[in-house]
Amino acid sequence: xxxxxxxxxxxxxxxxxxxxxxxxxxxxxxxxxxxxxxxxxxxxxxxxxxxxxxxxxxxxxxxxxxxxxxxxxxxxxxxxxxxxxxxxxxxxxxxxxxxxxxxxxxxxxxxxxxx
Amino acid sequence: xxxxxxxxxxxxxxxxxxxxxxxxxxxxxxxxxxxxxxxxxxxxxxxxxxxxxxxxxxxxxxxxxxxxxxxxxxxxxxxxxxxxxxxxxxxxxxxxxxxxxxxxxxxxxxxxxxxxx
Numbered sequence: 526x527x528x529x530x531x532x533x534x535x536x537x538x539x540x541x542x543x544x545x546x547x548x549x550x551x552x553x554x555x556x557x558x559x560x561x562x563x564x565x566x567x568x569x570x571x572x573x574x575x576x577x578x579x580x581x582x583x584x585x586x587x588x589x590x591x592x593x594x595x596x597x598x599x600x601x602x603x604x605x606x607x608x609x610x611x612x613x614x615x616x617x618x619x620x621x622x623x624x625x626x627x628x629x630x631x632x633x634x635x636x637x638x639x640x
Numbered sequence: 641x642x643x644x645x646x647x648x649x650x651x652x653x654x655x656x657x658x659x660x661x662x663x664x665x666x667x668x669x670x671x672x673x674x675x676x677x678x679x680x681x682x683x684x685x686x687x688x689x690x691x692x693x694x695x696x697x698x699x700x701x702x703x704x705x706x707x708x709x710x711x712x713x714x715x716x717x718x719x720x721x722x723x724x725x726x727x728x729x730x731x732x733x734x735x736x737x738x739x740x741x742x743x744x745x746x747x748x749x750x751x752x753x754x755x756x757x
Contacts, residue, residue, distance in 0.1 A: 558744065558745075565749070567646075567729065567748050567749035568684070568729060568750075569747075570745070581744060616684070622743075628676065628686035629745065630686075631685070632683050633681070633682055
């Protein structure tokens with residue numbers, strides 16, 4: 526089965542440190558999303574890309590978060606500096622803009638804890 | 641502002657009975673709706689979807705109903721099985737959608753379903 530791969534699965538870091546999360550989308554998918562899961566907000570959209578171009582990153586705190594796609598096989602989400610309120614599970618999802626009916630495929634997530 | 645709302649954080653149903661999960665939305669531009677299921681320590685997985693031109697879509701034990709006038713949709717699981725115990729997320733996207741665009745999904749906060757023996 527094709528899958529979206531996220532690394533690391535778990536990350537514990539101290540406040541103020543830089544955190545980088547990585548995502549390998551499914552080969553051939555041209556749309557990539559970053560979501561964050563919190564208890565209060567559910568799954569919040571942080572940013573998304575189509576054909577590696579950023580389409581919307583309005584969900585991200587711009588002063589500390591950045592999202593990039595250096596190439597079609599890698600998407601990154603960086604937090605610098607990290608804060609305790611960033612503790613959450615971060616999901617990457619990929620899809621094809623040619624097929625709307627089946628939704629998008631999510632990775633297993635990166636559980637981030639900032640202490 | 642939560643555009644997709646799942647007002648029941650949890651639901652417990654006996655095995656074999658019907659599970660009904662509800663979802664309300666406020667954005668009139670939403671025209672495509674999806675349900676995802678999520679197990680612990682895994683990412684959400686797509687379950688079933690419905691376009692706004694329909695009011696019902698069925699896939700095996702899962703049926704999604706859409707009431708556009710009420711801005712409400714529901715997921716019915718019949719019969720419920722212990723393996724259905726998971727968190728269910730309702731999601732919506734805005735139209736119009738055509739190949740060549742990317743539809744972002746707006747999610748609700750999820751409902752935890754527990755199917756008991």
